[in-house]
Amino acid sequence: IRIRDGQVKQAAACGDGPVDAAYEAIRLATGQTPELENYSMRAITGGKEAMGEATVRIKDANRRTYIGRGVSTDIVEASAKAYLDAINRMTACAGACKGEKAAL
Numbered sequence: 211i212r213i214r215d216g217q218v219k220q221a222a223a224c225g226d227g228p229v230d231a232a233y234e235a236i237r238l239a240t241g242q243t244p245e246l247e248n249y250s251m252r253a254i255t256g257g258k259e260a261m262g263e264a265t266v267r268i269k270d271a272n273r274r275t276y277i278g279r280g281v282s283t284d285i286v287e288a289s290a291k292a293y294l295d296a297i298n299r300m301t302a303c304a305g306a307c308k309g310e311k312a313a314l
C-alpha cells in the first residue's frame with residue numbers, strides 16, 4: 211500500500227479465504243481496524259473479462275459508517291480497492307473532525 215507521503219507499507223496475512231486475508235493484510239499495513247459491517251460483489255459487465263464491483267460498509271470506533279467501492283476483473287483486487295476506499299474515507303473524516311474540534 212502506498213501511503214500519501216509516498217511511503218510503501220507491506221503486510222501478509224491469512225484469513226478465511228482470499229478476500230478476508232487481503233482485508234487482514236490491509237489492517238496490518240495501515241494500522242486501521244474498522245468493523246466490516248457489509249460486503250457485496252456484483253458483475254457490472256458481462257463476458258470473459260467481466261468487471262466486478264465490490265462495495266463495503268465499515269464502522270469506526272465512534273460507530274460512524276463509511277462506504278467504499280472498488281472495480282476490477284479480479285474479485286480480490288476489487289474487494290481490496292473497496293476496503294481501502296472506505297478506510298481512506300474514514301481517515302479523511304477523522305482528520306476533518308479533529309480540525310473542526312481544534313477550531314472550536
